[in-house]
Amino acid sequence: MPADAPTILATSGGIVAGERTRWEIGPLTRHAIExxxxxxxxxxxxxxxxxxxxxxxxxxxxxxxxQLAGLHGSHVQLFTMPNVPDLREHLLSQDVIWVFGGSVAGLLAMWELHGVGEVMREAWEAGVVLTGVSAGSICWHVGGTTDSFGPDLRPITNGLALLPYSNGVHYDSEEQRRPLFRSLVAGGTLPPGYATDDGAGLLYRGTELVEALAENDRAGAYFVDRTPDHTAVETRLDVRRLR
Structure with a gap:
């Protein structure tokens, strides 16, 4: 059953520490499933x-x-070879695709090699809800900031660009994130875009942001724009708190 419009929930969260398992689904991912x-x-x-x-x-x-959440879970892996015979068929049969964090540069390279990006666009247009955390947030956008290349953050600019914006993740918890994101937007390396503190997410319908969400009481979300004199202007967004 597809969502009623192409839907992406891009987050710096969505999982919480579990009591009997390593992780449990957080309110952001629960909302994506809903x-x-x-x-x-x-x-x-x-x-x-x-x-x-x-x-x-x-x-x-x-x-x-x-299992704990009562989901019909599956996974797609690409190392050392795809674990499903038809990536397109498998991904298009899902209700939700959930992309986890790590190296967004590595993710995009492997997806390009296996044609996953094209399938993700098709799934998105078909109403499969796309969600994810960190690298699984940046990937849907034009690009963002990443530690894929080392501890000093660098820009990534070859995202899938389903969304025509840049994306900043972990905006409040990693000290390099905010100043680098702002400078990259100001200088034109990245287009204007949206950023999330840990525990916040961005809900898009089509290519329009419809609301910012958070699964805790403190996380914020922001829009960073570029002025004609090449400086960055950051606007804090209204955030709806999920419970």
């Missing part, structure tokens, strides 16, 4: 841990939390 509008059966949620090198630990943690 947006799929599934009734009468378990939602089909597919995990992609490409940015983390398809680690077996990440895959195991996903299945643990999926």
């Amino acid at each position: 947006l799929a509008g599934v009734t009468g059966r378990a939602p089909r949620v597919c995990y992609l841990g490409t940015a983390g090198g398809d680690s077996t630990e990440g895959i195991r943690n996903f299945y643990d939390l999926a």
Whole structure:
């Protein structure tokens, strides 16, 4: 059952520490699943841990939390070869595609190699809800800031560009993120875009931001624009708190 419009929930959150499992689904990811509008059966949620090198630990943690949450979980891995015979068929059959964090540069390279980006666009247009955290947030945008290349952050500019904006993640928790994002927008390396503190997310319908959300009481979201004199202007957005 597709969402009623192309939907992306791009986050710096969506998972919380579990009591009996490593992770549990946080309010942001729960909201993404609700947006799929599934009734009468378990939602089909597919995990992609490409940015983390398809680690077996990440895959195991996903299945643990999926079982706990009553989801029909599956995963796509690309190392050392795709684990499903038809990536397109598998991804298009999902209600929600959930992309985890790690190296966004590595993720985009592997997706390009296997044609995943084209399938993601098709799934998005078909109403499969796309969500993710960190690298799984930046990937839907034109680009953002990344530690994919080392501890000194650098720009990434070859995102899927389903959304015509840049994206800043971990805006409040990693000291390089905010100043670099602002300078990249100011200088034109990145287009104007949206940023999230840890625990916040951005809900897009089509290519329009419809609201900023948070799963805690403090997380903020921001729009960073470029002025004609090449400076950055940051505007704090209204945030709806999920419970």
